[in-house]
Structures are given as structure tokens and as C-alpha cells.
Amino acid sequence: MLRLCVVLIYLLYAVKTDPEETCPAFTALSLGNALVGTHLNVKLLLYTRQNPTCAEELSSPASKYLDVTKKTTFIIHGYRFTGSAPVWIPDLVLLLLSAEDMNVIVVDWNRGATTLIYSHASRNCKRVAEILKKLIDEMLIDGASLNSMHMIGVSLGAHISGFVGQLFDGALGRITGLDPAGPLYRGKPPSERLDPTDAQFVDVVHSDTDGLGYREALGHIDFYPNGGTDQPGCPLTIFSGYYAHEWKSYLTQQNHPVTSMFFDTAEKEPFCIYHYFVDIITWNKDTRRGTFSIVLADETGKEAKSKVNPEAAAFQRYNQITLLAGFDQDFENIERISLMFSTGSVISPKFKLRILQMRLRSLTDPERPQLCRYDLVLMENTKHTFKPIPC
Known part of the structure; x- marks a missing residue:
């Protein structure tokens, strides 16, 4: 009890004697605020390596910490249905500052984004874009460069970033759109949403295309984790790094080259998936249709599992089928491989799949030696384990 009293007295004393240490905070509202609606008010919170956890509120470039000769990254949140502060912002601020000595400006427009009526937000x-333009104009007068401006916008914030870019005729260095909002923006002309002309480089992550997100490409390069729909085990917004594979390239109506990248994520941090190509040559007389599951094991017995092809593939005699397998961990030395083949049928007799050659190739590390196995016979729904050999 005595120790508790001492701690309370210390905390009260600290609050009373150090008021200057109070840090400007992101506006935290409640569902009650959303019920009555909020009027727009924008706070600009600056973080640098000199003040990484205690923001400086900006009203102009006249700042203790702002250095306009350095890169400036704006973080812009989106629609806030309940008014709560976005829990991911502090982590993103620290990640950005750890990567580069820059200015990070959190654009707090929670008063204006918090409402039950999405169209009001x-x-x-x-x-909001006009307010940001005013600050950037003042920074340019003091010597900043549009080339060094990077806008990171989430949901509605992605389109706000696009509107800022339009106000500068696409001269901003970069815009990153994270899960751009779909409602009220799908089918709109480029002037009414984020599009590739809004910055010198626009990259977009689509992570909720079957819900409130935007499905079509909006940038120079568009990423679709797990196909762009549900994100297993991930928080509401993803910021981890991933390994992606190009799916298709095409031209938009504005003739801007666009690349779409599709990749998978794991359920747990760091959410990385390690990909392999699995080349299969079979010698069954009749075509076999089915799916593969594969397990890799290292010398300690640790295992990594993957379902190789979620859709059935047709295995024809002497034709090579290349499948893509993803694992949530990677082994430099693979001691054993287990394969299982299934047709998915519960009433048909079990089939055999005769494999003339199986080859495993790492996409994560293409220089790694390829592993092979020859002359395997797989009984359907029966795991077959073997030691691979160098190809």
C-alpha cells in the first residue's frame, strides 16, 4: 500500500510540475460523436527523429523540428465510423523514421471523418486536400521540393492524397494508397478519385475489394494481397513487406502503364510467404485431375506446410505442370519432402498418380540449388515422404 501511494504521489507531482511535456495527441472521439456528426477540423502532427514519440502540432512551416530540406511523408487516415484513434499510426510513424531521417506529418481529420453517414465524411x-496544399505551398516557399513529398493515404485518405496531387498537377513525388475506399468512388472519373496522374509514382494496395475497398487499378503499380479480398490473421491495415509476383500488365484508358501484382500472406507476423515452383511430369496413361499438398522439413524435423494448387489441375502423360506453392517459413536445407494427391472425390475408387519427375524451385532465392525426385507413385489421399536429391 505504501509503495502504491508513493507511485501515485510521484505521478501527480509529475503532471503538476511538467505541463510543458504534454504532447499533442490524435483526436480521440466516441460513438456519441459519430451519432451527432462532426464538423471538419484538421490537426497536423509532426514527428521526426528528434521527436519520434511526442508530436509537434503544425500551423505553419515555422517549426522547431520541421526540416524542409528532408523528405516529408504525410499519413492520412480514412473514414472513422466510431471516432476512435487509428491504433496503427504510432507504429507506422516509428517504422518510417527508422527507415529514413524524414519529416512525418500525421493528418488528423478525425473531426470530419467521424460520422455514421459515410457520404458526409x-x-x-x-x-482536407486544400488545407494540405496550403501547408505544402508554404513549405515550398521555404525551400521544400515536391519531388520529396510522399502521401500515404488509407481508405478515404487515399483519395485525399489523390486530390492533393491534382492540386499540384501530378508533381508530387509519390502517393501510396492503402485499401482505397470504394463506395462513392467506383466508376468515377479520374478527377474524382485517386489515379496514376496524381503523382510521379502511385502505388496502391487493394486489401478489401469484396467489401468497402476499390477493385480496379488506381496506380502505376497495384498490389492485391491474397487476391485483394480477405486478409488472414492481419490487422485492418497492412504495412509489412511482402514478396509479390507479377500477374498482368496493361494500359489504362489514360495510357498510363499499370502493373498488377498478386501475392499471398501468412496468418501471423511477419505475414511473409515463401514461394516455390513445383514442376510435375506424370506418366499415367489417363489424365488425372486433382490437387496437391506439400510439406517441407529441415534436419531438425521442423515442418512448413502448404496446399499447392487450391484448384484442381489436369495431369497428362509426359506434360509438365508447374504449380505455385507458398509456405509461412523457409528452410535453407530441406531434408524431407512429403506429397499428397487428392481428386476430391469421396465415392470413386482411389487413384494412383505416377510421377516421372518432381522438381522444387525457390522463387525467394532463385540461386538456391533445385531439388528433384524421380519415379514416384502416389496413392490418392496418402502422404508419401522422401529425401530429395539435387537436380
């Missing part, structure tokens, strides 16, 4: 987006 959407109508505020261009007004």
Missing part, C-alpha cells in the same frame, strides 16, 4: 475529402 467523403464530402470533406477535397477540403
